[in-house]
Amino acid sequence: MPTEGTKLSRRLRLSAQAQVVPRPAKTWCPGPPRQTPAAKPVVVKAKKERLPALTGLRAFAALNIVFFHFGNPKWFGPFAPIVDNGYTSVSFFLLLSGFVLAYNYSDKAQKGQLSTRNFWIARLSRLYPIYLFALLMSVGMLMDEWHARSHAEFAWGVTLTPVLLQGWSPSLSTFWNTPAWTMCTEAFFYLIFPLVILWKRPKNVGALVGILLGLWCLGMVLPSLYMGLHPDGDLHPGRYTDGFWMRALKFSPPPHVPSFLFGIVLADLDALIPRAARRRLLLGAVGMAGIYAVLYFGDHFPYPMMHDGLMMPLFGLAVLGLAGQNLIAKFFGFFPFVAVGQASYCLYILHFNLWNIIHNSSILNATGLARFDPWLSYGLLVGAAVLAMLLIERPAQRLIKATLQPRRGASYADAAGSS
Numbered sequence: 001m002p003t004e005g006t007k008l009s010r011r012l013r014l015s016a017q018a019q020v021v022p023r024p025a026k027t028w029c030p031g032p033p034r035q036t037p038a039a040k041p042v043v044v045k046a047k048k049e050r051l052p053a054l055t056g057l058r059a060f061a062a063l064n065i066v067f068f069h070f071g072n073p074k075w076f077g078p079f080a081p082i083v084d085n086g087y088t089s090v091s092f093f094l095l096l097s098g099f100v101l102a103y104n105y106s107d108k109a110q111k112g113q114l115s116t117r118n119f120w121i122a123r124l125s126r127l128y129p130i131y132l133f134a135l136l137m138s139v140g141m142l143m144d145e146w147h148a149r150s151h152a153e154f155a156w157g158v159t160l161t162p163v164l165l166q167g168w169s170p171s172l173s174t175f176w177n178t179p180a181w182t183m184c185t186e187a188f189f190y191l192i193f194p195l196v197i198l199w200k201r202p203k204n205v206g207a208l209v210g211i212l213l214g215l216w217c218l219g220m221v222l223p224s225l226y227m228g229l230h231p232d233g234d235l236h237p238g239r240y241t242d243g244f245w246m247r248a249l250k251f252s253p254p255p256h257v258p259s260f261l262f263g264i265v266l267a268d269l270d271a272l273i274p275r276a277a278r279r280r281l282l283l284g285a286v287g288m289a290g291i292y293a294v295l296y297f298g299d300h301f302p303y304p305m306m307h308d309g310l311m312m313p314l315f316g317l318a319v320l321g322l323a324g325q326n327l328i329a330k331f332f333g334f335f336p337f338v339a340v341g342q343a344s345y346c347l348y349i350l351h352f353n354l355w356n357i358i359h360n361s362s363i364l365n366a367t368g369l370a371r372f373d374p375w376l377s378y379g380l381l382v383g384a385a386v387l388a389m390l391l392i393e394r395p396a397q398r399l400i401k402a403t404l405q406p407r408r409g410a411s412y413a414d415a416a417g418s419s
Helices: 004-019 052-069 073-084 088-110 116-137 139-148 151-163 178-196 205-219 221-229 244-251 254-271 278-296 303-307 312-322 327-332 335-342 344-360 375-404
Strands: none
Touching: 052 073, 052 088, 052 312, 052 327, 052 335, 052 344, 052 375, 073 278, 088 178, 088 254, 088 303, 088 312, 116 139, 116 151, 116 178, 116 344, 116 375, 139 151, 139 344, 178 254, 178 344, 205 221, 205 254, 205 312, 221 244, 221 254, 221 303, 244 254, 244 303, 254 312, 278 312, 278 327, 312 327, 335 344, 335 375, 344 375
């Protein structure tokens, strides 16, 4: 008869046998070795080099437009010819827009990585918030439009201007906010850019220079036709000519397309010239000197051509020079110039009606500050532009992108300066 010790020993052996589960022997099967998934390569996106001198130059161009609209060229001494022909700064902005967009997006487009939707969202978020703010700020100006136009024109103006279409109607192009016609033109450029940037362009200097010269000549076609045909009946058209066809030539988008395309091709040429190349200094110096010379003798050049692209090559030389590393670029890249240049769009779109609001209110006379004018008003305009950029433009831009863009569709920063 088993004892308690024997029973306990048997239970322990049975428990140990129950806990040991035999594993099946490994058998070899012919076939390829098991592949472990390869780690996905980490793609590091190279950021475009910033070109602060171009942003600084935008400050001078925007201020020049302010001085042209609300200043006396004689106040500016040796810079009087530049101020007297300040309208040419708009042509520079339109050309620079093509350059900046191509500089920032061309590589992505050539690789098939440019999302048209994200591009349009990025451009809309950059353009529209401050544009809308400028209209709301100057809603009182609609009373002047009401008295100056027929009821039908007024209705069309109120309809087209908020949706960036007023430039397609020459008579309404300056409705509500005079400088806003350029935003209609910019909106058209943004619309066609995703298609235009896919254009296969050559990669050698000679061919690109040939295309640039061709675009320059193309930009002279419509002004030449205007001067030859005299559709408005003015044999000597000038800056105060206000006929329908002159307004179409100045304010509608199509005549400015060659300048925009010129800027795009210019970015290709820029990519072929090293940033530190000494010839950039020469190009910039020749461009700046040429601009001054043309503006100095501006009254001797045909106004329609001056307004619509005559200076494309000189603007192009200046851009290539300032996109380099040289003394001229260092000057225009000075931080205060760059700071104002970043707010140049706000300054441009706000200055016209804001100036009128300030002076129609008589606040400067009431406060005894009128004796400091116009310099005080210039300072107020710059300060208002910077504040609008910080408090309205950038927050609205971030909000629109966060709302409409998918997370992976990162926003594109304009390394060469905002367009």
